[in-house]
Amino acid sequence: MAIILTEEQKELKALIREFMENEVIPFAQEYDERGEFPEEILKKAHEMGLGCMNIEEEFGGSGLNNETMAVLIEEMAYGEAGVSTSLTVSGLAYECIRDFGSQEQKKLIGEAIVAGKYISFALTEADSGSNAGAARCGYVADGDEYVINGSKAFITNASYADYHLVFATKDPALGVRGLSAFIVANDTPGVSRGKKENKMGLRLSNTSDLHFDNVRVPKDMLVGKEGLGFKMAMTSLDVGRILIGAAATGIAQRALDESVKYAKQRSPFGQPIATHQAVQFIIADMAIEIEAARLLTKNAAILKDQGMRISKEAAIAKSFASDVAMRATTDAVQILGGYGYSKEYPVEKLMRDAKVYQIFEGTNQIQRMVIAGAVLKE
Incomplete structure (x- = not known):
């Protein structure tokens, strides 16, 4: 990753990576097959403060800005996208309450989220x-x-x-x-x-x-x-689309890493398939698009933190990153071949998880309408 992180971001990112590797990834396939909400895992995540990242410190939250949250949500979704979604949706609702609600409402919901409620x-x-x-x-x-x-x-x-x-x-x-x-x-x-x-x-x-x-x-x-409901929903969804972009980037990065690892090990013709130009070009395209998705997401997050209107930038980040996630995960299945299609390997799950990012919080066709409308007004 070419983006330079602050020391705080590095420390928090490493903390989440450790949590996902130890507490989530080993059990993700089992939960996925059952379609089960991982309450015990999420309880541990809440105890670490991963469910209240955007809640103000006065209510017991972390008070993180959008740029830092994007880094952390990418890391969470790299490990398991469903867990990432479960932990961040309460924050989406809280955006509305923080920006438009009363102090009593902010206290009620902010403290509830910090306590692990949804x-x-x-x-x-x-x-x-x-x-x-x-x-x-x-x-x-x-x-x-x-x-x-x-x-x-x-x-x-x-x-x-x-x-x-x-x-x-x-x-x-x-x-x-x-x-x-x-x-x-x-x-x-x-x-x-x-x-x-x-x-x-x-x-x-x-x-x-x-x-x-x-x-x-x-x-x-x-x-x-x-x-004011429509206005507050759209304002909140602008932030949500930044975080969707971050999560989609995390899924895509995991797909790339799994592809590279497999391509270096798989040798059906006496040498790793990573030495074949056809595979290298797929990997290169994945890397190019993932870097672009990450930068578009970071740009939208920084602009939001500076108080700018970001409807266009958030829509660009969301639509581009989720399209990248779908392409990257599909390519990962292709690189792994028959193993990629098997549930014994993680990439088929990544592909299934990626698809909804093109759909929720406004389909990518809706995002393109938002983008076009903004461009035509400039």
């Missing part, structure tokens, strides 16, 4: 997908409360979350202007969890539906003001 980011719905403005999960004001009815789909950590950041609409006809965000405790009457998704990849990360049946939420659990 808060889901409940935006997606089954019929609206990438179009958040088409949400049908609705709310009405009723005295000192809001009443929420509807469902959410494909929500990360939903089965284990103690709180949900729920985006609901006042009136579907208002589109994005009708969305508001609410902090909903999971034990609130009327909240229920739906089926767990049996996913192709990222199987150590829990994904399920959420249902809200006349769920009453105190008015002080409205985040910000009514009608």
